Amino acid sequence: MKKEQQLDMYHQMVLIRRVEERGAELYQAGKIGGFMHLYIGQEAVSTGLIAAREPRDRVITAYRDHGVAINCGLSADEVMAELLGKSTGMSKGKGGSMHMASVEKNMWGGHAIVGGHLPIAAGLALGDQYAKNDNVTICMFGDGATNIGYFHEALNLAKTWGLRVLWVCENNQYGMGTSVERASAVSDIRQKAEGYAMKNAEVNGMDVIAVYEAAKEAIQYVRKEGQPYFLEVDTYRFRGHSMGDPERYRKAEEVKQWQENDPIGIFNKYLLDTKIATRKGLDEIEARVEAEVSKAVEFAEASPEPALEELFTNVYVEN
Amino acid sequence: MAKITMREAISQALMEEMDRDPAVFIMGEEVGVWGGTYAVTKGFYDKYGADRVKDTPIAENAIVGAAIGAAMVGQRPIAELMTINFAFSAMDYIVNQAPKLHYMFGGQFTVPMVIRAVGGGGRQLGATHSQTPDAIFAHFPGLKVVSPGTPEDAKGLLKSAIRSNDPILFIEHATMYQVRGEVPEGEYLIPIGKSKIQRAGKDLTIVTYCKGLELSMKAADELSKEGIEAEIVDLRTLRPLDMEPVLESFKKTNRAIVVEEGWKSYGVGSEIVSCIYEEAFDYIDAPIVRVAQKEVPLPYNRALEQAALPQVSDIIAAAKEVLR
Numbered sequence: 001m002k003k004e005q006q007l008d009m010y011h012q013m014v015l016i017r018r019v020e021e022r023g024a025e026l027y028q029a030g031k032i033g034g035f036m037h038l039y040i041g042q043e044a045v046s047t048g049l050i051a052a053r054e055p056r057d058r059v060i061t062a063y064r065d066h067g068v069a070i071n072c073g074l075s076a077d078e079v080m081a082e083l084l085g086k087s088t089g090m091s092k093g094k095g096g097s098m099h100m101a102s103v104e105k106n107m108w109g110g111h112a113i114v115g116g117h118l119p120i121a122a123g124l125a126l127g128d129q130y131a132k133n134d135n136v137t138i139c140m141f142g143d144g145a146t147n148i149g150y151f152h153e154a155l156n157l158a159k160t161w162g163l164r165v166l167w168v169c170e171n172n173q174y175g176m177g178t179s180v181e182r183a184s185a186v187s188d189i190r191q192k193a194e195g196y197a198m199k200n201a202e203v204n205g206m207d208v209i210a211v212y213e214a215a216k217e218a219i220q221y222v223r224k225e226g227q228p229y230f231l232e233v234d235t236y237r238f239r240g241h242s243m244g245d246p247e248r249y250r251k252a253e254e255v256k257q258w259q260e261n262d263p264i265g266i267f268n269k270y271l272l273d274t275k276i277a278t279r280k281g282l283d284e285i286e287a288r289v290e291a292e293v294s295k296a297v298e299f300a301e302a303s304p305e306p307a308l309e310e311l312f313t314n315v316y317v318e319n
Numbered sequence: 320m321a322k323i324t325m326r327e328a329i330s331q332a333l334m335e336e337m338d339r340d341p342a343v344f345i346m347g348e349e350v351g352v353w354g355g356t357y358a359v360t361k362g363f364y365d366k367y368g369a370d371r372v373k374d375t376p377i378a379e380n381a382i383v384g385a386a387i388g389a390a391m392v393g394q395r396p397i398a399e400l401m402t403i404n405f406a407f408s409a410m411d412y413i414v415n416q417a418p419k420l421h422y423m424f425g426g427q428f429t430v431p432m433v434i435r436a437v438g439g440g441g442r443q444l445g446a447t448h449s450q451t452p453d454a455i456f457a458h459f460p461g462l463k464v465v466s467p468g469t470p471e472d473a474k475g476l477l478k479s480a481i482r483s484n485d486p487i488l489f490i491e492h493a494t495m496y497q498v499r500g501e502v503p504e505g506e507y508l509i510p511i512g513k514s515k516i517q518r519a520g521k522d523l524t525i526v527t528y529c530k531g532l533e534l535s536m537k538a539a540d541e542l543s544k545e546g547i548e549a550e551i552v553d554l555r556t557l558r559p560l561d562m563e564p565v566l567e568s569f570k571k572t573n574r575a576i577v578v579e580e581g582w583k584s585y586g587v588g589s590e591i592v593s594c595i596y597e598e599a600f601d602y603i604d605a606p607i608v609r610v611a612q613k614e615v616p617l618p619y620n621r622a623l624e625q626a627a628l629p630q631v632s633d634i635i636a637a638a639k640e641v642l643r
Contacts, residue, residue, distance in 0.1 A: 091427070123387055125388070314422045317485050319559075
């Protein structure tokens with residue numbers, strides 16, 4: 001991988017982290033409503049994954065989507081504006097935290113029903129199969145989504161029809177507050193893919209380079225073979241499931257242990273150790289992120305609310 | 320004008336649209352090799368091949384969910400549900416995903432998908448396979464719900480539905496595939512969201528759709544013999560609901576009944592009556608009567624099932640009641 005790309009990935013990861021931290025502050029201040037699920041701790045997953053795609057490859061994810069939006073190329077301005085429900089958000093303030101998308105950036109949402117987007121992902125790939133192209137659909141979901149019926153119907157269809165989907169399970173160890181062991185018949189989630197005779201792999205989701213490499217290989221397989229692939233990514237969310245999570249289900253020591261494996265810290269050290277970057281270079285990236293995020297907050301706060309007439313637009317394409 | 324069956328009308332609509340637009344394809348349980356459980360897609364598999372007539376697993380979430388995804392990226396899938404009773408298995412997609420995607424993402428996504436589903440009782444299929452739950456689906460903004468009562472409308476409305484860029488639930492009735500009717504020669508479209516006067520009359524207004532239309536036409540013939548001329552307004556589309564012809568007719572007759580096959584409580588009739596009260600209160604000469612299904616799960620036994628379903632005699636009795 002080229003140096004520039006690695007530095008760009010570092011920039012994306014720090015940008016996600018800071019957007020989330022500022023978002024949390026704005027949420028506490030009452031400027032962001034609804035549910036908000038932070039990606040802090042999981043930045044290496046979508047950063048590595050999406051860096052490995054070609055622009056024509058589609059991305060679809062669940063409600064923990066701010067980071068994915070940034071990795072797909074949406075600006076911090078648009079993300080922050082959508083969080084604040086402003087007309088300048090990518091979904092015009094009608095979607096909010098859980099519904100970020102961009103057709104232009106091939107980012108197909110942002111979906112809030114656990115597992116509900118998996119059959120839709122199969123459908124994106126079906127559309128491509130029908131159009132006879134070899135685009136790959138990257139579908140991200142949490143460990144919790146592998147226990148619901150949608151997951152099984154979607155994996156079965158993808159394998160039966162040879163749909164080009166890279167299924168990515170972000171195993172962050174908990175479905176809301178219930179650990180994998182308490183909710184899933186198998187804690188080694190890849191075993192579920194085995195049940196559908198689907199090629200699969202597992203990767204350390206705190207190491208962005210490892211994720212990138214695993215994703216490259218997986219995407220290449222999917223594209224070439226015309227078959228789905230299942231990638232389990234081990235990761236951890238440092239914050240609660242959503243804002244307002246009392247976190248009674250896990251111990252502080254456990255969180256601390258994972259935080260010592262901070263994906264940004266790991267990547268930072270890697271870039272310095274391999275001399276891909278200098279301390280000064282990384283400091284500059286972090287300073288750039290600060291400016292970007294401050295500007296995004298200003299942009300979002302200064303942006304107009306959606307006009308009241310927007311209430312009735314886009315209910316139908318044809319009225 | 321050619322006289323064809325409802326089955327032929329729907330089949331022709333599908334075939335014409337598949338011939339016209341290569342983005343149109345069909346997916347569902349037994350739509351291909353089997354030829355469709357109601358034989359609507361008989362011969363399609365041989366004509367269009369497995370790519371365009373896709374036999375799916377028995378998995379409604381996969382069927383409707385994948386159709387939504389394919390529609391989002393520019394295809395025009397027609398997802399067939401073997402019966403509308405199986406729509407409950409895919410409820411999330413029909414009411415919570417497809418109708419929201421255009422709005423919730425600020426207009427970025429469109430879902431040009433048609434879901435064809437067969438509903439209705441009268442075939443002794445028992446409580447879980449005989450329902451007419453149309454009103455539930457019509458509750459959700461963002462979804463369009465179409466349910467024709469004649470072959471002419473079925474063909475013209477289905478063709479419009481396939482060309483529409485909005486998600487549409489197209490509800491057919493299991494006992495109406497053999498109903499025959501005149502259909503215009505050649506290409507024609509019927510706009511979605513337009514009610515139609517199917518029979519002119521001056522004494523009372525019957526508001527109905529789908530199976531209710533068939534029953535109401537028979538009832539109107541009987542009433543006519545007694546000198547009562549009923550005007551029948553066929554809704555054809557439940558959402559968006561076109562009340563104009565209903566109100567126009569009611570302002571003339573001042574008396575109305577609503578006929579639907581589904582349950583009365585929270586049903587289509589409730590909506591129609593409410594609209595009349597809101598829009599034409601000063602024109603009401605008699606309480607409006609709803610003819611609908613008895614409030615029970617449909618039983619298997621033929622006599623019991625028929626006793627639960629609205630009958631021509633119920634419509635005649637209701638008409639006479641509002642004319643008293």
